[in-house]
Amino acid sequence: MNQAKVALVTGAGTGIGKAVAKALLKGGFHVVLTGRNLERLQKAVLDIGGNDESCLAVSCDVGKPEEVKGLFAALKNKFGRIDVLFNNAGMGAPAIPMEDLTYEQWMNVVNANLCGAFLCSQEAIRMMKAQSPQGGRIINNGSISAHAPRPMSAPYTSTKHAISGLTKTIALDGRPFNIACGQIDIGNAATEMTERMANGILQADQSIKIEPRMDVTHVGEAVLHMAQLPLESNILSMTIMATKMPFVGRG
Secondary structure, eight states: OOOOOEEEEESOSSHHHHHHHHHHHHTTOEEEEEESOHHHHHHHHHHTTOOTTTEEEEEOOTTSHHHHHHHHHHHHHHHSOOSEEEEOOOOOOOSSOGGGOOHHHHHHHIIIIIIHHHHHHHHHHHHHHHSSSOOEEEEEEOOGGGTSOOTTOHHHHHHHHHHHHHHHHHHHHTGGGTEEEEEEEEEOBSSGGGHHHHHOEEOTTSOEEOOOOBOTHHHHHHHHHHHHSOTTOOOOEEEEEOTTSTTSTTO
16 A cells, blocks of 8 residues: 655645645645644644544744754654645735835744745755655745735735745755755635735725635645646646736736
């Protein structure tokens, strides 16, 4: 019998992370769910149909190197290897003029969105290079903001553009070790984070408009498709978005 592959999902307690963890579990993966709130993670394991054999919940702030090392030690102790890392954990800053943001607000977003993805990728690459069979796949959650900003979103947009650079670098540097890396850019998935879009959100022309959203389940299925590819193939970049959201063209 083939051993189940192992996937790690960051920011897995709610929203996109939880939906992806559910899709991966249904796709036959053992899943490690991480985030800062252990109680929420444990509830997510039950919600997606997991148990102590198929899932592991680990509390971790991905912006802190020592906590990330602890996360990967727990993963290795439980499952022995890692086949897929989904770097999903992230946050935004208040939608205020850039000059009014504090340094702390800026760094909170940089640490969560960029440093977190870097630190988790570092540990995943170390494991993937050392394990047998060698290799694995890293999938980064970019955003529509990796292509075009929303008004007053400098920290979030900057980090998501940076994720695109990190993705390409890992894809290049991972080649000799059978490590693939791709990015999924998501637009308006219906989660707690996008509730404000259903009520009306600031547009580039300074108007407030309600934006269409899509079922977050579709995001989970898209990440599962990327994750299930054999390592000889890689989706370097995928954009999944609400069909009628303002992105293509002029809104």
